[in-house]
Amino acid sequence: MFKTAIQHIKRSPLQALGAVLMMSLTFFIISIWVMVSSGSEAVLGYLETRPQVTAFLKDEIKPQQLELLKSKLEATEKVKKIKYVSKEEALSLYRQENKDNPLLLEMVTAKILPASLEVSAKSLSFLPEIAETLKEDPIVEEVIFQEGVVSVLSSWTASIRKAGTFLILFLSLISLLTVMIVIGMKVSGRKEEIEILGLIGAGKGYIRSPFIIEGIIYGLLSAFIAWLTSYISLLYATPFLVSFLAGIPIFPVSFEFIFGLLGGLMVLGFLVGGIGSLFAVKRFLKFRK
Amino acid sequence: MILFENVTKKFGEVVALSEVSFEVDKGEFVFLTGPSGAGKTTIIKLILREFFPTEGKIEIMGENISLIRSKKIPQFRRKIGVVFQDFKLLIDRTVLENVILPLQIRKVQSSQIAKQAQEVLKLVGLWERKDLFPAQLAVGEIQRASLARAIIGKPEILLADEPTGNLDPNNSQQIIELLKKINDNETTVLMATHNASLVNLLKERVICLAEGKLISDEKKGKYKLPKFKFEKDV
Numbered sequence: 001m002f003k004t005a006i007q008h009i010k011r012s013p014l015q016a017l018g019a020v021l022m023m024s025l026t027f028f029i030i031s032i033w034v035m036v037s038s039g040s041e042a043v044l045g046y047l048e049t050r051p052q053v054t055a056f057l058k059d060e061i062k063p064q065q066l067e068l069l070k071s072k073l074e075a076t077e078k079v080k081k082i083k084y085v086s087k088e089e090a091l092s093l094y095r096q097e098n099k100d101n102p103l104l105l106e107m108v109t110a111k112i113l114p115a116s117l118e119v120s121a122k123s124l125s126f127l128p129e130i131a132e133t134l135k136e137d138p139i140v141e142e143v144i145f146q147e148g149v150v151s152v153l154s155s156w157t158a159s160i161r162k163a164g165t166f167l168i169l170f171l172s173l174i175s176l177l178t179v180m181i182v183i184g185m186k187v188s189g190r191k192e193e194i195e196i197l198g199l200i201g202a203g204k205g206y207i208r209s210p211f212i213i214e215g216i217i218y219g220l221l222s223a224f225i226a227w228l229t230s231y232i233s234l235l236y237a238t239p240f241l242v243s244f245l246a247g248i249p250i251f252p253v254s255f256e257f258i259f260g261l262l263g264g265l266m267v268l269g270f271l272v273g274g275i276g277s278l279f280a281v282k283r284f285l286k287f288r289k
Numbered sequence: 290m291i292l293f294e295n296v297t298k299k300f301g302e303v304v305a306l307s308e309v310s311f312e313v314d315k316g317e318f319v320f321l322t323g324p325s326g327a328g329k330t331t332i333i334k335l336i337l338r339e340f341f342p343t344e345g346k347i348e349i350m351g352e353n354i355s356l357i358r359s360k361k362i363p364q365f366r367r368k369i370g371v372v373f374q375d376f377k378l379l380i381d382r383t384v385l386e387n388v389i390l391p392l393q394i395r396k397v398q399s400s401q402i403a404k405q406a407q408e409v410l411k412l413v414g415l416w417e418r419k420d421l422f423p424a425q426l427a428v429g430e431i432q433r434a435s436l437a438r439a440i441i442g443k444p445e446i447l448l449a450d451e452p453t454g455n456l457d458p459n460n461s462q463q464i465i466e467l468l469k470k471i472n473d474n475e476t477t478v479l480m481a482t483h484n485a486s487l488v489n490l491l492k493e494r495v496i497c498l499a500e501g502k503l504i505s506d507e508k509k510g511k512y513k514l515p516k517f518k519f520e521k522d523v
Contacts, residue, residue: 007381011381192377193379196377196378196379197390197394198363198366199337199339199366199371199373199377200366200367200371200390200391200394200438201363201364201365201366201367201391201394201395201442202363202390202394203363203394204363206363206394
């Protein structure tokens with residue numbers, strides 16, 4: 001069966017090439033979408049673990065006042081983590097961030113930098129309430145929180161996911177139709193052979209199998225090509241993405257993700273190739289009766 | 290082995306067979322004769338269950354073919370070998386690949402396929418040409434390859450539709466001798482032909498058809514040219 005399917009492909013290489021290129025293109029777009037979607041998820045996940053509210057404190061506050069504020073925040077049960085950053089730690093961070101600019105380092109001392117509280121919320125929806133609690137406290141000078149950035153990214157990720165589901169279905173349908181057209185043409189071109197095989201006692205399975213295997217070969221080959229090109233594209237774009245996402249550690253992409261993507265594409269290729277060719281062959285055999 | 294009981298086959302308004310009845314026993318050699326359009330090929334196609342009779346009953350190896358389910362047709366056809374008038378060999382496969390197809394379909398073991406292929410190709414005299422494609426063979430050789438494919442599965446019935454139609458007298462005689470040899474092994478042979486000299490050569494049973502009707506059925510018969518309607522008209 002496999003040998004016959006390979007013979008079919010060899011006998012009409014241009015049709016086979018056309019089908020594989022078309023399917024590779026659609027699988028490539030699917031693969032890129034999966035990468036973008038997963039990347040957005042990773043960025044969102046990273047941002048969610050960062051302190052989302054920063055409260056800069058007034059100078060010369062008493063430790064009891066700080067503890068009182070911490071207790072007040074914890075009592076809300078909406079806070080995941082609270083971290084106090086002292087003036088000295090703030091200076092150390094400042095030095096670390098500006099180590100390449102000695103002029104900026106010379107002019108700054110711990111005295112002019114404020115101490116701060118970095119607060120992570122259990123949910124993004126709790127951020128306004130936590131920020132309000134902090135603002136009302138007399139030891140707090142200023143409150144900054146990243147609700148806008150995180151919620152925009154969150155809604156983007158949800159949109160990408162929704163649009164992607166539609167995109168995958170649409171592109172899979174295109175691949176399915178491509179396989180159906182190519183295999184349909186091949187079945188039609190081998191009408192006589194199918195008729196002869198039927199007359200000498202070949203069952204439907206024997207007649208259909210080489211065409212279905214051919215479709216599966218197209219699907220698997222296209223999936224592999226799509227994976228390879230998208231992986232190479234990712235490697236090529238990595239330096240740009242690393243600088244674009246400055247500081248967000250999602251690179252290097254794990255091998256689990258890369259090989260998981262290969263596995264997913266192969267399963268999709270197998271299903272699209274197999275189902276497409278099965279439909280094409282079934283349709284012809286139905287007309288034969 | 291083969292039973293036709295008042296079988297009529299119509300294609301729209303055209304009557305291809307009209308109330309034909311005959312019975313062929315196991316191991317018989319029967320000629321189906323008659324001019325073109327007499328209904329010989331229709332009988333062969335009905336036996337192969339390519340289509341159903343419009344009226345009447347056909348039993349092949351004890352099975353009413355109208356009652357065989359579609360799923361069972363392949364198994365049914367594997368018991369019948371067919372030599373087609375137009376050979377029906379796959380042009381992109383070698384003689385060997387064509388001949389072994391019925392065994393591959395039955396998933397016979399490779400070693401057994403090789404053994405049977407050698408046996409049957411030697412019988413038809415094509416062993417030396419097994420790796421050639423149909424286009425590289427002479428017409429007589431193509432017909433012998435078609436015959437080899439029909440008999441490799443050791444069928445109970447062998448149908449031959451004008452197997453000598455495109456052959457010269459020498460090749461025709463070779464094919465007939467092969468068919469007789471196959472018949473000697475208890476295979477029922479039904480051969481459709483309009484070649485009178487071949488029919489008269491073997492002195493076997495002759496069923497004669499004209500315009501879809503059975504006009505004679507004689508043991509050890511001779512080919513009798515039926516009177517055609519168009520002759521009268523002319």
